[in-house]
Amino acid sequence: MIRRHExxxxxxEFIRPWLPESLRGRERLDDRRVLNGIVWKFRTGTAWRDMPERYGPWAALQTRFRRWAADGTFERMLRTAQAKADASGDTNWLVSVDSTIVRAHQYAAGARKGGSAARTSDAPEAV
Structure with missing residues (x-):
């Protein structure tokens, strides 16, 4: 049975070719089980230590995640998925960023410390 986050x-099958193989010869957790655990962790936002036991020991999942992140495994998966979606026309690369919701601290605009008493002119301030 496939759970919601798996x-x-x-x-x-799509990502199988990009998963590195174990070179150590000892038995390790199944890659599918580990990937499901990693996906579950990031979709739920939980801490590593709070991982359900069905995915295996949390330390093993975290180690595998860090190793795959460091060796570029996740980046290769992403680039391949993007290329496949782009080739089939499933991706629209139009991006729009609305900066009206970006908040800046008052000092980011060069405001002087001390508030309005420190202002030297009567000109209104704006970010």
Whole structure:
């Protein structure tokens, strides 16, 4: 049974070629189980130590995540997924950023410390 935060068979098959193989010879956690744990962790926002036991020891998941992040595994997966979506026309690369919601601290605009008493002119201030 696939749970809500777990990878489907199609998703798993898509990323399988980019997963590094173990070179150590000792038995380790199944990559699918680890990936499902990593996906669950980031979709729920939980701490590593609060991972459900069905994904295996949290320290093993965290170690595998850090190793795959450091060696570029996740970046290769992302680039491949983007290329596939781009080739099939599933991606619209138009991006719009609305800066009206960006908040800045008053000092980011060069305001003087001390508030209005420190102002030397009567000109209104704006960010």
């Amino acid at each position: 990878l489907s068979d199609a998703e798993r």
